[in-house]
Amino acid sequence: MTYRDVPAKIDLSAMEHEVLDFWADNDIFHKSLERTRDGEPWIFFEGPPTANGMPGTHHVEARVFKDIFPRYRTMKGYHVPRKAGWDCHGLPVELAVEKELGFSGKQDIEKFGIAQFNDKCRESVLRHVGEFSNMTQRMGYWVDMDQAYWTMDASYVDSVWWSLKRIFDKGLLVQDHRVSPYCPRCGTGLSDHELAQGYEDVVDASVYVRFPVTGGPLLEQFPGLALVVWTTTPWTLVSNTAAAVHPELEYVVARTSAGEVLMVAADLREAVLGEDSVVVHSVIGRDLEGTPYQRPFTWIEFPQTDAPVNTVLLADFVTAQDGTGIVHEAPAFGADDLTLCRSYGLPVVNPVRADGTFMPEVQEVGGLFFKSADPVIVGLLEERGLLFRHLPYEHAYPHCWRCHTALIYYAQPSWYIRTTAIKDQLIAQNEATNWFPETIKWGRYGDWLNNNVDWALSRNRFWGTPLPIWRCEEGHLTCVGGRRELAALAGDEALTMDPHRPYVDDVTFPCPTCSQTATRVPEVIDCWFDSGAMPFAQLGYPESNKELFEKSYPADFICEAIDQTRGWFYTLMAIGTLVFDESSYKNVLCLGHILDEDGRKMSKHLGNVLEPIALMDEHGADAVRWFMLAGGSPWQARRVGHTTIAEVVRKTLLTYWNTVAFQSLYARAGNWDPATASLTNLTDLDRWAVSQATRLARDVDNALEQFDTQRAGRLIADYVDDLSNWYVRRSRRRFWDADNAALSTLHHCLKVVTQVMAPFTPFITERVWQDLFAGNDVASVHLTSWPEWNDAGIDDTLRDQVELTRRIVELGRAARATSGVKTRQPLGRALVAASGWDQLPEGLQAQIRDEVNVESLESLSGTDELVDVSLKANFKALGARFAARTPLVAQSISAADARELVTSLRQGSAVVIVEGAPETITIDDVVITEMPREGWTVASADGESLALDLTLTPDLIGQGIARDATRLIQDARKTSGFDISDRITVTWFSGSYETVEALTKHGESIATEVLATQWSQSPIAEATFFDEDLDLSIVISKN
């Protein structure tokens, strides 16, 4: 049994498709779950993507992270069930369908029929789920899509109803009238977390408007006095009800250069009225209460009331930050306004209809969309001499997160969950949650909790979980906790009904309190509640899976991008706390966003969206995965583009693959059976590679434990590089001879690296597993256990020695480069000055000789006549002891005679004079650098040096020629496309005396090296290969 043939070149994408087939045919995912069935559970909750559009590359990002940790935990022996989920309800789906059908609002839907419309929504969801499934499968995200939960399933709705009833029973689900952001286009209110997604920068008119004072003592004193009021929503002036000032702020009456008397907050006078305005009176806000003024438009009549309509009110929310310090109040269109006006008993007048247009009977602006009324209003203000100033004002204004219509703050009846009642509990739950990165916990998310407002739950829409509240004519409310309960009240048909609109709308029953007929309220709920209910609703709890649920709550791990802080992260925690008094997750990984190559957010509008399947088919899913996991910090926004991903392939994946291909090539050439692999008779370098593999298994384990894929990725990439560019490079010859220790070592190391890489890049590692390991081992790398490690198997001394070896080699190469003597030309000796080099094992010293191509290494120390010694202070060591005097000590050290000082230090310690006083220093307080004197080629770094003796003897020159010739023949073999084990015939000819001499002398060893069975010197008519410098022609042929 030997390895499979591993081609040097690989089409990653084609390979991945083969691997996908292998997994499917052998059901590897389910086998991995089966294998860990008795393991400790590690609970993962899948945040359901909304099935309302095509998946994007940002979906791949989150899903890569959702995949790697379950895979890793599975290898560690945990049982990690992974149930897929699809978020089916909600406005986005409705909007997509509306667009498809060419609808422009709710009326169209009602005309079309709710049942038919919802059928279309269901179809749309199914279609998009198909797209998500394809992408999920292609990227190798192992999640159980056959058992997926769908938030539109009847059993799911049952669970959601059950939880709503628990909340209702606690008195936390209530109806209230409140101003909330409202989309006139979609005809629905938006929750705060929806609002969060839709701010757009717009330029609005900002106007400073005169409100002429019509009474009070100030008017008598200053005839013509007017309040100056600032607003960015001129259209709300139509329903102006009052003006508000802060009770503690100072206000002034000022005369402008034009001679007007106007009132503003004292701090804003200059900004609003100009530097040349003159204060003529000052008053504290409190004293302005009740001052009457003339409102700008009188098109709307107020109902008869004793309340102080169109007077100055006092409000704490007024500031002198911007505007004028006097705030225009329109209670129908502002939350603060409504609260304030209500407290004064003022009426709420609302001339704007649900579709966002002014009532037709309103003068001038009747029928206009509210925003379109702005220019009309501004024109009229101007005409009437009420406009003090008019400026374009750029600010972020909330827009509907899907249809981009400007939202209107609008008073309407709505159902709320009183999350403010459990705020302290939420904060305590957050305290117990581990956030990665940690800053989110106290920053962004903590802030959100601290500023918690009640959750506006209801939506006046069609495709959603119906709010399970029935109301009778007497106004009694019944919250129904599932279809079974509904059947008990309304009859058995309810048991099997589709619990969506319009069917559920037709169900009535006698009110349990008064027996009057109860009908369902018309609203559906915010789809964020659906997804937040997934911990129990995915299992149909409590109707079914009671035990399973109790074992799988809360989750050990959830992961989404940062935009979910106010979305799913919040609803999940809030619902968990509301229903079970405990948050539903313990660890949460919060990812940064994926940006395009120019650092812009990917969006359809900008046309910079990377289509995920195309991306994966071009570069390979593994490459995309590796980029997401290891290319930069997961919790930071990152740029992604083709060049970055292509680099991943070249640097990491292909280096790994080539090492595998190398192992396979020589193992097969040598008929090596991996079953005979044994880590005995290892060289120092072998032991190093094995020890480093063990270190890798340990360090990647620890990094993944802390959700740090970037660190883990760097460790893997570094090890792959070490293996390929140091271990293999230095061990090549042993592979040519099918050396068992070398093949066993690389076999072992590749196995470890394949396993620790498997959660990152499941495809290529699976392929490698099949090629090298499956024959004698487990059928799939994803069914293996994490490689075992213990600290005893990790040799730090050896690591340090190899690092020193590599540093010296590096110096050798640098010296070679500056010497101008190319590396193929052997040199007699190199002189080394580096602490500990002479204690290096002979095997490692041989590596240095070989790599630098010198016959011997000698110590540079002690050859005083050849070497200059210099030293400088080790500030870290000195600083600890001498603190403020450190620079003085350093000065003394550099002033002292270097050679004497070093001699003394090498014998133990030395004394330097600092400010006339002696100070004892040791060898650790300095960095010694030894430099050869003139005439040597030397390289030096960090106190370590290597010098080359450039003396060339005829013998060395001959060896150099032999090596050049070898190189020429090897190159010829390769160009001719010979196999590495082909035996050849070489005929050579040269007109150079030196070349003939060298090739004659070294002929036998060259022939062995190049696998030549025939080696002859003879004139050549037509040379196939020729080297000008050597004047050497050769002809080779396969035997």
Next chain:
RNA sequence: GGGCCUAUAGCUCAGCUUGGUUAGAGCGCUUCCCUGAUAAGGAAGAGGUCGAUGGUUCAAGUCCAUCUAGGCCCA
């Protein structure tokens, strides 16, 4: 206006937790070297006021403060 994050080479990013005197890597560029797996690898070079200012310290890319710019989130 508030909160959080970010700012290091032409580009993409490490390093900052724990301060130490020549600030690193990759990509790209120039020259050279090595090559019996490699679309690889190595050496040298060009390219940095580590966003700015101030402070703490013997010593600041690293700690503190303020500011500037960008991003995200919220008002």
